[in-house]
Amino acid sequence: MATRTAAQRREEARFAYDAFLRECPTNQLLGRLGDKWISLIVSALRDGPMRYSDLGRRIAGVSQKMLTQSLRSLERDGLVTRTVTPSVPVRVDYELTELGHSLSDLLFAVKTWAETHFDQVHEARERYDEEAAA
Amino acid sequence: MATRTAAQRREEARFAYDAFLRECPTNQLLGRLGDKWISLIVSALRDGPMRYSDLGRRIAGVSQKMLTQSLRSLERDGLVTRTVTPSVPVRVDYELTELGHSLSDLLFAVKTWAETHFDQVHEARERYDEEAAA
DNA sequence: CGGCATCCAACCGGATACTG
DNA sequence: CAGTATCCGGTTGGATGCCG
Numbered sequence: 001m002a003t004r005t006a007a008q009r010r011e012e013a014r015f016a017y018d019a020f021l022r023e024c025p026t027n028q029l030l031g032r033l034g035d036k037w038i039s040l041i042v043s044a045l046r047d048g049p050m051r052y053s054d055l056g057r058r059i060a061g062v063s064q065k066m067l068t069q070s071l072r073s074l075e076r077d078g079l080v081t082r083t084v085t086p087s088v089p090v091r092v093d094y095e096l097t098e099l100g101h102s103l104s105d106l107l108f109a110v111k112t113w114a115e116t117h118f119d120q121v122h123e124a125r126e127r128y129d130e131e132a133a134a
Numbered sequence: 135m136a137t138r139t140a141a142q143r144r145e146e147a148r149f150a151y152d153a154f155l156r157e158c159p160t161n162q163l164l165g166r167l168g169d170k171w172i173s174l175i176v177s178a179l180r181d182g183p184m185r186y187s188d189l190g191r192r193i194a195g196v197s198q199k200m201l202t203q204s205l206r207s208l209e210r211d212g213l214v215t216r217t218v219t220p221s222v223p224v225r226v227d228y229e230l231t232e233l234g235h236s237l238s239d240l241l242f243a244v245k246t247w248a249e250t251h252f253d254q255v256h257e258a259r260e261r262y263d264e265e266a267a268a
Numbered sequence: 269c270g271g272c273a274t275c276c277a278a279c280c281g282g283a284t285a286c287t288g
Numbered sequence: 289c290a291g292t293a294t295c296c297g298g299t300t301g302g303a304t305g306c307c308g
Binding site for chain 4: 197199200203224
């Protein structure tokens with residue numbers, strides 16, 4: 001007699017599979033990189049360091065929460081450095097690392113694609129929606 | 135006497151701003167493109183058409199819901215074509231359009247970056263977390 | 269085979285208030 | 289200035305069941 005039923009074995013397999021997926025490194029990282037704010041921040045930092053508040057102003061529509069959170073994750077992943085100048089008031093600069101720069105070219109390209117091809121996408125959408133209505 | 139109070143005017147300005155952001159075309163599109171599944175699907179379709187079920191098998195961890203939803207949005211945006219062959223059982227093929235191909239190179243590059251630089255990112259994370267613990 | 273509809277838990281992200 | 293902390297509504301996305 002087996003120590004585990006078929007159902008149990010299936011459960012275990014499913015659990016291991018799920019765990020793999022959750023850990024699956026590249027997919028997770030890919031999700032991060034695709035993040036709207038991440039792309040915009042990295043693109044903004046392409047031509048030099050920026051202060052926290054400058055980033056907030058440059059990237060229209062970002063909340064402090066998202067800005068801080070995104071910057072933290074970028075720092076953690078070694079894509080940007082955070083430099084605090086203990087003046088009064090405090091000054092914090094963010095700058096792309098070399099690793100960050102290698103990625104920024106790619107994300108910037110995607111951002112540029114979105115801007116230059118938006119017309120075509122928009123037309124495609126109208127055509128699609130029109131057919132759906134008919 | 136003004137027909138609107140300052141508060142009202144502020145409200146209206148805020149509303150207009152929000153509306154702009156919601157409509158802000160490129161940001162919205164950028165968010166879509168960055169989507170985890172979108173990247174994986176477009177990358178998978180790079181080397182030729184694929185059937186629905188093949189995509190589901192190739193892209194580990196995607197649910198039918200997400201697969202269908204992503205494919206619909208890609209079709210709507212004119213990035214992929216959907217071809218139904220009314221055999222029994224039905225056969226549906228998805229293929230990148232020319233527009234889709236132009237994007238696929240970029241997204242594939244990002245996906246590749248994630249795969250090749252994951253080690254560095256992972257190391258950076260460990261260093262960051264270690265410092266935080268201290 | 270290739271979906272669509274529904275339910276529901278989990279997470280995301282904005283608003284607000286407060287701090288060194 | 290550059291955050292942190294908390295609340296909470298909206299969206300995401302997996303699970304399930306049914307259909308042509």
